[in-house]
Amino acid sequence: MTDLIEMAGQLQDDYARHRADLRVDAPWFGVYDADLEHRTVRYRIGEFRHVDHRIIDWRAPIAQPYYQVSPGDVYEVYRGRDGEPNWGRVVAKAAVFADRAQLTRVQVLDRDGRHSLVSSDGTFAYETGPKPPSSLSGLPSLAAMLTPEQYALITRSRDRPVIIQGRAGSGKTSVALHRIAWLTYASDAPDAPPPIARERILVVMFNKALSTFVGSSLKELGMEGVEIDTFAGWALRHIRDAYVSKIEPSAGGGFAGHEVAVAIKRRLGTLRALDAFVTQQEKAFVVWLRGRLEPYQALDLVDRWNALTGPVVRRLQVLRREAREAQIGARGVESERWSQVESVLKQAYDRMSKYKEDLYKFLRSEELLARHLPDVPAEDLATLGEYQQKVQGQGGSARRPGPYVAWEDLGLLLKLIQVKTGGFPHKEDAERVSLYEHLVVDEAQDFGALDLQVLFGAVRDRRAITIVGDVNQKIMPAADFIGWSALAAELGVDGGEVARLEVAHRATQPIMDVADAVVGGDPTVGARAGRRPRYFREASSSEVFDRVLKLIDDHVARDEAAHLCVVCARRPDAESLAQRLATVLDGVTEVRFGHNQKFVFGRGVTVTNYHQVKGLEFDAVIVVEPSAAFYPATDNGRGALYTVCTRARERLDMVGSAPTTSLLDAAIASGALEVVGAAEIPPATFTEAELEDPF
Numbered sequence: 001m002t003d004l005i006e007m008a009g010q011l012q013d014d015y016a017r018h019r020a021d022l023r024v025d026a027p028w029f030g031v032y033d034a035d036l037e038h039r040t041v042r043y044r045i046g047e048f049r050h051v052d053h054r055i056i057d058w059r060a061p062i063a064q065p066y067y068q069v070s071p072g073d074v075y076e077v078y079r080g081r082d083g084e085p086n087w088g089r090v091v092a093k094a095a096v097f098a099d100r101a102q103l104t105r106v107q108v109l110d111r112d113g114r115h116s117l118v119s120s121d122g123t124f125a126y127e128t129g130p131k132p133p134s135s136l137s138g139l140p141s142l143a144a145m146l147t148p149e150q151y152a153l154i155t156r157s158r159d160r161p162v163i164i165q166g167r168a169g170s171g172k173t174s175v176a177l178h179r180i181a182w183l184t185y186a187s188d189a190p191d192a193p194p195p196i197a198r199e200r201i202l203v204v205m206f207n208k209a210l211s212t213f214v215g216s217s218l219k220e221l222g223m224e225g226v227e228i229d230t231f232a233g234w235a236l237r238h239i240r241d242a243y244v245s246k247i248e249p250s251a252g253g254g255f256a257g258h259e260v261a262v263a264i265k266r267r268l269g270t271l272r273a274l275d276a277f278v279t280q281q282e283k284a285f286v287v288w289l290r291g292r293l294e295p296y297q298a299l300d301l302v303d304r305w306n307a308l309t310g311p312v313v314r315r316l317q318v319l320r321r322e323a324r325e326a327q328i329g330a331r332g333v334e335s336e337r338w339s340q341v342e343s344v345l346k347q348a349y350d351r352m353s354k355y356k357e358d359l360y361k362f363l364r365s366e367e368l369l370a371r372h373l374p375d376v377p378a379e380d381l382a383t384l385g386e387y388q389q390k391v392q393g394q395g396g397s398a399r400r401p402g403p404y405v406a407w408e409d410l411g412l413l414l415k416l417i418q419v420k421t422g423g424f425p426h427k428e429d430a431e432r433v434s435l436y437e438h439l440v441v442d443e444a445q446d447f448g449a450l451d452l453q454v455l456f457g458a459v460r461d462r463r464a465i466t467i468v469g470d471v472n473q474k475i476m477p478a479a480d481f482i483g484w485s486a487l488a489a490e491l492g493v494d495g496g497e498v499a500r501l502e503v504a505h506r507a508t509q510p511i512m513d514v515a516d517a518v519v520g521g522d523p524t525v526g527a528r529a530g531r532r533p534r535y536f537r538e539a540s541s542s543e544v545f546d547r548v549l550k551l552i553d554d555h556v557a558r559d560e561a562a563h564l565c566v567v568c569a570r571r572p573d574a575e576s577l578a579q580r581l582a583t584v585l586d587g588v589t590e591v592r593f594g595h596n597q598k599f600v601f602g603r604g605v606t607v608t609n610y611h612q613v614k615g616l617e618f619d620a621v622i623v624v625e626p627s628a629a630f631y632p633a634t635d636n637g638r639g640a641l642y643t644v645c646t647r648a649r650e651r652l653d654m655v656g657s658a659p660t661t662s663l664l665d666a667a668i669a670s671g672a673l674e675v676v677g678a679a680e681i682p683p684a685t686f687t688e689a690e691l692e693d694p695f
Contacts, residue, residue, distance in 0.1 A: 168646030169506025537677030569630030
């Protein structure tokens with residue numbers, strides 16, 4: 001016992017000294033002691049390497065024993081590019097938690113088990129009570145507390161994609177982000193591949209709020225420069241980079257046929273039809289090119305075209321470059337001939353680059369679409385064409401579309417650009433076409449098959465993909481997720497198996513009990529202890545407001561540094577509630593409305609709607625009106641309520657005046673959700689026959 005207290009004191013002294021010497025807030029977060037033949041060496045693990053202070057970057061091979069070797073076991077890792085092995089026996093491991101220069105907690109693992117020591121004044125003692133809640137802003141770093149399973153996924157070979165299906169709060173998003181950090185690390189291990197440049201990594205998130213949240217975490221990991229965005233934002237940016245004219249997204253929901261059109265556009269058969277459209281266009285182009293080049297005796301360029309491989313626009317670039325080079329070396333009439341040939345090729349290039357016009361033509365090609373969508377009724381294909389004409393006809397003419405496309409067109413339009421160019425072109429430099437070196441897709445269950453196919457086409461190698469998600473958190477009914485098995489098969493280069501993270505690290509066991517009851521899945525096992533969630537049944541909306549106020553007061557009194565989230569089902573309700581709460585709580589705590597990138601992650605109260613909280617986490621969550629109107633007993637209603645419940649780290653409360661959704665029946669019946677207030681007991685009613693003769 002005394003040895004561990006002394007060890008904690010030594011770690012405190014080292015931590016304060018290194019913090020002062022290096023002038024950093026957190027010089028390291030963990031250590032392991034190892035017996036190396038006749039001496040014991042302490043390795044300190046941190047976010048970055050500091051050789052003079054014997055601090056190792058957590059991504060270095062020598063850090064592996066901290067994560068995956070149990071005390072008493074022998075390890076062997078390689079140090080340096082000379083391939084010399086380094087072996088030893090782990091004696092003990094410790095993770096440290098600090099408030100500025102002062103260590104507040106040291107968790108030690110040795111051969112006798114796990115021990116937790118705490119300090120408030122520099123003097124350590126063994127922890128006897130439950131761990132107090134932590135009030136953290138942003139996504140807490142997992143680097144200090146990675147499980148062997150998580151570390152294995154982070155450091156998995158680049159030879160295959162990483163696909164993770166994980167419970168809410170299991171750390172799957174953090175694993176994906178730490179894998180990015182690992183891939184960018186310049187390892188000195190023998191035969192280690194070169195690091196990936198940060199600017200060649202794409203992270204696609206479900207919404208702006210989550211991308212903002214994760215962006216702060218990437219910054220904490222030193223991953224500035226990694227591209228992070230939503231699918232729509234990312235797609236629109238690349239489309240505008242590739243397309244020379246103006247392009248603007250339009251909602252399209254106000255036009256007749258919107259639902260029919262969206263359903264057809266999301267079909268994988270539509271993607272196959274798009275490939276056929278480009279092939280058909282290319283055949284017509286070759287006929288046109290032959291006729292245009294014949295007067296200039298340049299038909300050998302048609303043969304040259306047929307000999308080239310690759311996307312159509314890239315091949316046109318090759319022909320144009322060769323024509324320009326021929327013109328430079330020619331004189332007189334020959335120079336003029338090549339000038340005209342280059343004009344023909346430029347016209348062809350300009351036409352092949354009219355991606356928006358091609359989309360307009362493609363979605364009105366009923367015969368072509370019918371061949372690849374045989375189960376879609378002809379009248380629906382006609383509706384699609386009429387709808388697209390209305391959307392793209394805004395600001396245009398009968399022959400030429402205007403600047404608008406529908407939001408749901410972005411995936412198809414970007415796929416068309418990919419098919420024609422092989423990547424992402426830049427209108428300022430036509431021959432510069434780029435692809436990403438690694439792709440991360442978070443909350444994959446809410447991405448449709450078409451969106452995923454477009455994303456897969458954005459990366460140079462399908463093995464360089466990390467995908468995470470949880471079908472229990474699916475909240476987008478229009479997203480036709482292809483399923484984990486199909487996803488693995490799609491990416492199955494050298495094995496695309498799906499890994500599962502089962503242990504919930506975020507929420508307490510009582511919170512997970514309620515969440516598991518909502519989805520009816522296997523119960524979570526091994527989560528930490530906590531307070532039972534409560535549902536406050538109120539008689540009116542004014543009493544609901546009063547109860548929310550009281551709960552906020554209680555949370556603030558308990559932990560003024562906590563970040564509390566009040567979740568409504570709809571955005572207008574959240575905005576209105578945020579305004580009312582801000583007025584009443586002025587001077588007590590900060591109240592803000594959270595939406596997209598305007599989310600602030602820090603102490604206070606955030607009021608938002610459930611579409612915004614996916615992937616986020618808070619110290620406490622208050623769910624307003626968990627009724628059937630907002631959370632129906634459907635797959636999407638179930639996913640929405642599960643998602644909201646699992647955002648809470650420490651406390652979950654629900655408040656409502658309307659009857660609760662049946663999705664909570666099992667949690668209430670089992671006692672997982674405590675009901676506070678009058679029970680919903682139906683009044684006794686009788687038929688006339690029962691009144692006359694009840695028996």
